[in-house]
Amino acid sequence: xxxxxxxxxxxxxxxxxxxxxxxxxxxxxxxxxxxxxxxxxxxxxxxxxxxxxxxxxxxxxxxxxxxxxxxxxxxxxxxxxxxxxxxxxxxxxxxxxxxxxxxxxxxxxxxxxxxxxxxxxxxxxxxxxxxxxxxxxxxxxxxxxxxxxxxxxxxxxxxxxxxxxxxxxxxxxxxxxxxxxxxxxxxxxxxxxxxxxxxxxxxxxxxxxxxxxxxxxxxxxxxxxxxxxxxxxxxxxxxxxxxxxxxxxxxxxxxx
Ligand code: ZN
Ligand code: FE
Numbered sequence: 001x002x003x004x005x006x007x008x009x010x011x012x013x014x015x016x017x018x019x020x021x022x023x024x025x026x027x028x029x030x031x032x033x034x035x036x037x038x039x040x041x042x043x044x045x046x047x048x049x050x051x052x053x054x055x056x057x058x059x060x061x062x063x064x065x066x067x068x069x070x071x072x073x074x075x076x077x078x079x080x081x082x083x084x085x086x087x088x089x090x091x092x093x094x095x096x097x098x099x100x101x102x103x104x105x106x107x108x109x110x111x112x113x114x115x116x117x118x119x120x121x122x123x124x125x126x127x128x129x130x131x132x133x134x135x136x137x138x139x140x141x142x143x144x145x146x147x148x149x150x151x152x153x154x155x156x157x158x159x160x161x162x163x164x165x166x167x168x169x170x171x172x173x174x175x176x177x178x179x180x181x182x183x184x185x186x187x188x189x190x191x192x193x194x195x196x197x198x199x200x201x202x203x204x205x206x207x208x209x210x211x212x213x214x215x216x217x218x219x220x221x222x223x224x225x226x227x228x229x230x231x232x233x234x235x236x237x238x239x240x241x242x243x244x245x246x247x248x249x250x251x252x253x254x255x256x
Contacts, residue, residue: 031060050074051129077111107148108138135174145246160211
């Protein structure tokens with residue numbers, strides 16, 4: 001199987017998975033670049049997976065479905081272009097012969113889902129939409145800090161070698177914030193240098209892995225004493241899992 005991030009808009013990646021003949025795409029916000037990639041690699045689009053309703057994730061769904069007759073799978077409780085097969089946490093779907101498990105991850109949007117398959121060429125694979133980014137997490141447009149923390153805990157519990165396909169190239173700005181929160185994290189500093197070098201060559205910093213994120217991502221590390229202390233410097237009332245997470249999220253929202 002081949003996994004490629006198709007760049008779109010300013011900083012989106014539309015993930016394409018294919019076997020050399022058949023393909024699936026995740027969150028096609030724009031049909032044009034997907035169509036181009038399908039033609040370039042002589043692929044047939046079989047399935048479209050959608051994680052949440054935002055236009056930068058759904059804008060190309062209707063055109064691609066019409067062109068290819070692809071089956072669309074998406075979150076049951078959000079409004080995405082009809083018709084599609086509605087999914088909830090605990091459901092599974094088969095696409096390209098792979099079994100994907102659906103995980104409910106509310107927070108960025110209320111009905112956001114993620115797709116996880118335990119074995120793709122010996123490694124698990126996760127399409128997490130705008131829930132988890134490298135070094136960061138999605139903004140809380142429709143959910144509470146407690147919901148997002150629960151969602152991120154589910155993703156953090158996946159195997160460390162899981163290939164994590166995030167949908168935006170936000171890594172460098174996320175890592176600048178992460179360094180402000182945890183300046184003494186040597187693994188974070190090393191990862192930041194690695195990502196700066198990748199971006200200087202115009203290469204994606206993604207996919208990442210769960211193990212990598214557990215070492216560098218402040219939103220997966222809110223129970224670390226260093227991060228709890230940093231959260232309290234930002235908001236003295238932060239005192240438990242949810243309020244520490246909320247403080248870090250709020251700090252990031254204001255960070256320049
Ligand atoms: Zn979004
Ligand atoms: Fe997005």
